[in-house]
Amino acid sequence: xxxxxxxxxxxxxxxxxxxxxxxxxxxxxxxxxxxxxxxxxxxxxxxxxxxxxxxxxxxxxxxxxxxxxxxxxxxxxxxxxxxxxxxxxxxxxxxxxxxxxxxxxxxxxxxxxxxxxxxxxxxxxxxxxxxxxxxxxxxxxxxxxxxxxxxxxxxxxxxxxxxxxxxxxxxxxxxxxxxxxxxxxxxxxxxxxxxxxxxxxxxxxxxxxxxxxxxxxxxxxxxxxxxxxxxxxxxxxxxxxxxxxxxxxxxxxxxxxxxxxxxxxxxxxxxxxxxxxxxxxxxxxxxxxxxxxxxxxxxxxxxxxxxxxxxxxxxxxxxxxxxxxxxx
Amino acid sequence: xxxxxxxxxxxxxxxxxxxxxxxxxxxxxxxxxxxxxxxxxxxxxxxxxxxxxxxxxxxxxxxxxxxxxxxxxxxxxxxxxxxxxxxxxxxxxxxxxxxxxxxxxxxxxxxxxxxxxxxxxxxxxxxxxxxxxxxxxxxxxxxxxxxxxxxxxxxxxxxxxxxxxxxxxxxxxxxxxxxxxxxxxxxxxxxxxxxxxxxxxxxxxxxxxxxxxxxxxxxxxxxxxxxxxxxxxxxxxxxxxxxxxxxxxxxxxxxxxxxxxxxxxx
Numbered sequence: 363x364x365x366x367x368x369x370x371x372x373x374x375x376x377x378x379x380x381x382x383x384x385x386x387x388x389x390x391x392x393x394x395x396x397x398x399x400x401x402x403x404x405x406x407x408x409x410x411x412x413x414x415x416x417x418x419x420x421x422x423x424x425x426x427x428x429x430x431x432x433x434x435x436x437x438x439x440x441x442x443x444x445x446x447x448x449x450x451x452x453x454x455x456x457x458x459x460x461x462x463x464x465x466x467x468x469x470x471x472x473x474x475x476x477x478x479x480x481x482x483x484x485x486x487x488x489x490x491x492x493x494x495x496x497x498x499x500x501x502x503x504x505x506x507x508x509x510x511x512x513x514x515x516x517x518x519x520x521x522x523x524x525x526x527x528x529x530x531x532x533x534x535x536x537x538x539x540x541x542x543x544x545x546x547x548x549x550x551x552x553x554x555x556x557x558x559x560x561x562x563x564x565x566x567x568x569x570x571x572x573x574x575x576x577x578x579x580x581x582x583x584x585x586x587x588x589x590x591x592x593x594x595x596x597x598x599x600x601x602x603x604x605x606x607x608x609x610x611x612x613x614x615x616x617x618x619x620x621x622x623x624x625x626x627x628x629x630x631x632x633x634x635x636x637x638x639x640x641x642x643x644x645x646x647x648x649x650x651x652x653x654x655x656x657x658x659x660x661x662x663x664x665x666x667x668x669x670x671x672x673x674x675x676x677x678x679x680x681x682x683x684x685x686x687x688x689x690x
Numbered sequence: 691x692x693x694x695x696x697x698x699x700x701x702x703x704x705x706x707x708x709x710x711x712x713x714x715x716x717x718x719x720x721x722x723x724x725x726x727x728x729x730x731x732x733x734x735x736x737x738x739x740x741x742x743x744x745x746x747x748x749x750x751x752x753x754x755x756x757x758x759x760x761x762x763x764x765x766x767x768x769x770x771x772x773x774x775x776x777x778x779x780x781x782x783x784x785x786x787x788x789x790x791x792x793x794x795x796x797x798x799x800x801x802x803x804x805x806x807x808x809x810x811x812x813x814x815x816x817x818x819x820x821x822x823x824x825x826x827x828x829x830x831x832x833x834x835x836x837x838x839x840x841x842x843x844x845x846x847x848x849x850x851x852x853x854x855x856x857x858x859x860x861x862x863x864x865x866x867x868x869x870x871x872x873x874x875x876x877x878x879x880x881x882x883x884x885x886x887x888x889x890x891x892x893x894x895x896x897x898x899x900x901x902x903x904x905x906x907x908x909x910x911x912x913x914x915x916x917x918x919x920x921x922x923x924x925x926x927x928x929x930x931x932x933x934x935x936x937x938x939x940x941x942x943x944x945x946x947x948x949x950x951x952x953x954x955x956x
Contacts, residue, residue: 419800422953438950444802455793459704468697472801497704513797 369396372521372553373418377427380413380577387413389577390427395555395570397520400547402568403557404664410577411557412452415525418555419449431521448519452526454510458499462490462509465498469513480518487542488512503530511539515546522546524556528563540567565660575668594657595628596636601649603627609646614639625651694803694811698785707784708819711777715823718773719765719830726764727756727838757842758835762851763914765831769824770858770910771894775865778820779886782866785812785819786873787882795877805949812870813942817863824859828852854914861910864934865889867941874948903930906937 373395380388388410395401405411416422418429420436429436434443456465470481485491488508493501498509507530514522527543528536544567546552558564564571565585573580600606606627610616616639618630629639633655640653702708728734768774789795798808828851835843872882893907897916902908903926912924 416796416953419796421796421799423951438799439804441802441804444800447800449796449800451796453793455795455797457701457794458792459706460700464700464703468700469797471700472693472697472803474693510797517802 369398371395372397373401373429373431373555375414375418375427375429378414378417378424378429379426380410380417380422381425386577388417388424388574391574391577391579393572393579393582395553397553398547398551400543400554400556400567400569402564402571403555403574404559404561404564404571405557405574406559406668409559409574411559411574412525413577414574415449415451415523415555415557419447419451419523421451445517446520447523448514448517448521449523450507450510450514450525450527452529453503454506454513456498456501456506456509458497461495461497462501463494465509466490466512466516469516473517475517481516484512484515487515487545489538504532504535507531507539508535511542518550519552521553521555524554526558527556528558528560536563543567561659561661561664571660573664573667580667593630594633594655595630596633596639596653597622597656598627598629598639598643598653599625599651600627600643601625601651605646606643606648609643609648610639613642613646691807691811694807695814698808698811698815701788702815707781711781711819711823712826714773714777715769715826716830718777719768719827720834722768723761723765723831723834724838726761756838756840758840758844759842759847761831761835761840762828762847765827765834766851766854766858766914767911767916769827769855770862770914771897771916772890774858774862774910775890775893775907776886777823778862778866779869779890780883781819781823782816782869783873783879783882783886785816786870787877787879790873790877791879799949806946809870809945809949813867816866816870820859820863820866821856824855825852828855857913858910861913861934862907864909864938865906865941867938867945871941871944871948874945903927904933906934909934 371394373393375391375393378388378391379386391410391414393403403411403414413422417424418431418436420438420440431440431443432446434440436443456462457468460468466481466485470477475481485494488511490505490508490512493505493509498506501509507527511524511527514524522543524543528539531539540563543554543556547554547569568585570582570584572582598606603621603624603626607619607621610619610627610629614635616629616632618632620628620630622628632639636653640650643650729738789798799805801808828848831851832848869882869886872885873879875881889907893905893911896902896905897908897911903912903924909926909930912926912930915924
């Protein structure tokens with residue numbers, strides 16, 4: 363029995379680098395995306411996601427390295443590759459004086475496509491039907507995103523490159539977008555490369571994740587691998603973190619634990635002693651606010667990798683900056 | 691190329707910019723010419739002559755007499771010496787800068803279509819647009835002259851004016867690729883508009899200097915003269931056209947290079 367053929371690499375960057383004077387926006391970034399994957403390019407705001415995508419699409423010139431899509435080195439006028447790529451960069455633009463229909467028709471003409479059933483499918487998939495005769499300037503940001511996605515899909519691309527595709531979408535719109543991307547990947551075999559800082563969104567659709575931080579690729583990992591990496595833990599909410607740490611170390615001999623945030627301690631082993639931990643903590647005068655078993659998720663993994671030393675926004679709502687604490 | 695051209699024309703559908711640019715031509719041309727009867731009044735002329743300066747010279751040269759010939763000439767001089775550089779510059783800024791303002795540049799440059807074709811298509815649309823504005827200017831002049839009951843109409847004057855309009859428009863068009871380049875460089879409207887304003891001011895300042903024949907923005911003005919300096923219509927040395935053509939080609943090359951090599955989208 364022969365070995366199964368390795369999946370085709372459709373996007374590859376090699377040593378991709380972009381410096382803006384002294385700012386190292388992207389530094390020696392290597393990534394690979396295989397056919398059929400939904401690859402989530404994850405990073406905080408300012409991590410270098412958009413710059414990387416712009417270089418991949420030949421919208422920015424790399425300082426060093428290169429990007430290759432479908433075997434073609436990406437540079438301006440890489441027409442053969444662009445024929446097979448659909449893209450939407452953040453805040454999808456549209457000609458405001460034209461209607462949604464005219465924007466789509468113009469794109470169709472520019473792509474040299476005949477009007478066929480697929481255009482109607484795209485309109486339906488992107489939920490643009492009721493907006494067809496509205497000027498693009500009157501659309502909400504979310505509907506502009508839909509229009510941008512519609513344009514990107516018009517030529518039945520093999521690869522879809524999306525920069526923050528759910529920007530401006532409401533929760534229902536986000537769920538629809540997620541479902542659509544999954545459908546495009548599973549039913550039409552489209553490879554999806556999307557950037558995001560929304561961990562929840564990525565967690566639900568990505569088959570592979572690349573984590574970028576301060577312009578560097580920290581990790582590329584399949585979602586299944588990530589699940590195996592995730593550890594179970596006992597989360598104890600306490601009234602006095604410092605004292606709880608001392609009690610756990612000195613009185614219970616716990617070594618494998620972390621202060622997740624002020625008032626929350628995670629213990630990664632010895633779960634059978636959970637009752638004992640709680641009892642000793644209470645006996646030591648520490649209030650127990652909560653105690654439950656849980657599992658690390660993508661957010662935890664992301665924070666573990668990127669830490670809190672970066673400038674910019676926190677990776678997700680609900681996590682205070684500088685509160686990650688330490689891990690033994 | 692034809693696909694790009696069709697798209698560029700479609701982009702103007704329902705756009706207000708063609709309307710605004712037409713309005714500028716109507717106001718600049720119509721209002722400017724409407725004051726000629728006042729200027730041709732002997733009492734006003736005496737006052738202007740007493741005041742001295744460029745207008746006094748023009749009055750002395752009989753430039754403001756209310757005749758069809760003067761109207762058509764001054765209408766054209768307005769375009770070549772003042773509003774043409776600005777309005778055509780603003781139109782160019784709009785055509786090239788809007789892709790960045792509306793966030794469509796990144797879509798435009800990721801099409802399976804050569805970027806040079808897109809730039810060339812825009813230059814073709816620009817040519818049609820400025821020629822249209824030139825023709826409108828002649829119509830406005832004729833309308834104003836007719837409304838004011840100016841005498842001395844002949845078709846010869848109109849034909850001469852039309853021919854000169856085409857020449858002036860073409861000469862101004864040759865300066866526009868650099869405006870487009872500024873729009874691409876500045877990724878928007880303001881840099882090319884400021885550039886147009888600056889070159890209009892600088893070139894006007896050079897009109898009466900010996901190098902004026904070699905300044906690309908002054909070539910249209912020398913073609914038809916300027917009553918207010920006054921600069922008589924002159925036959926330009928062939929070198930002037932060589933400079934203008936070289937300036938056009940350099941601008942076009944810079945524009946193509948920018949579209950092809952630089953970080954082109956925001």
